[in-house]
Amino acid sequence: GQNIDQPTEMTATEGAIVQINCTYQTSGFNGLFWYQQHAGEAPTFLSYNVLDGLEEKGRFSSFLSRSKGYSYLLLKELQMKDSASYLCAPARDNYGQNFVFGPGTRLSVLP
Amino acid sequence: DAMVIQNPRYQVTQFGKPVTLSCSQTLNHNVMYWYQQKSSQAPKLLFHYYDKDFNNEADTPDNFQSRRPNTSFCFLDIRSPGLGDAAMYLCATSGSLVPEAFFGQGTRLTVV
Secondary structure (H helix, E strand, O other): OEEEEOOOEEEEEOOOOEEEEEEEEEOOOOOEEEEEEOOOOOOEEEEEEOOOEEEEEOOEEEEEEOOOOEEEEEEOOOOHHHOEEEEEEEEOOOOOOOEOOOOOEEEEEEO | OOOEEEEOOEEEEOOOOOEEEEEEEOOOOOEEEEEEEOOOOOOEEEEEEEOOEEEEOOOOOOOEEEEOOOOOEEEEEEOOOOHHHOEEEEEEEEOOOOOOOEEOOOEEEEEO
């Protein structure tokens, strides 16, 4: 089985930095995805970590610690358009990207 | 150009009347997924195909079935929709060479 935990909601101010944490326990593990989902839209891919450490991609960075079952998504220089749900998704199997989403964190960016 | 296409975007069906949702892809990806998303919740994986190999999630009700006649198409069949099955249904694909999944725009199902 799997157990994935994220904060339900977070609020931050435009221009600030926010860190969204995710802890997970899965029966298999082949990396961890972060997706962004705006209200009424499909999820879009943000990052994929398969090795421990920090991956930086523009304003977004993602960190993984496999031994701790822990990941975070770091968003810098927040913009209003970053208001969305952020979904942590551990990939379970080795042959592909078989993944399930965590409960999601709804981020509100205030002016 | 849309790469994962779901039809229709909106579907209204009657309580208990079988309904089929469709998904097609132009990416030639070998993995296809179906997710159910209810209001204010994260998408929930129902099942996925790796090529023709069908993988059902343990908690997916028997009321939900799927078919994948070829690489490009995948269908979600709801045999007897209940009011609790009203949701957004998302199809996604992924390939072995790229890590990310590509999602269709979803089909919003209403049960009346």
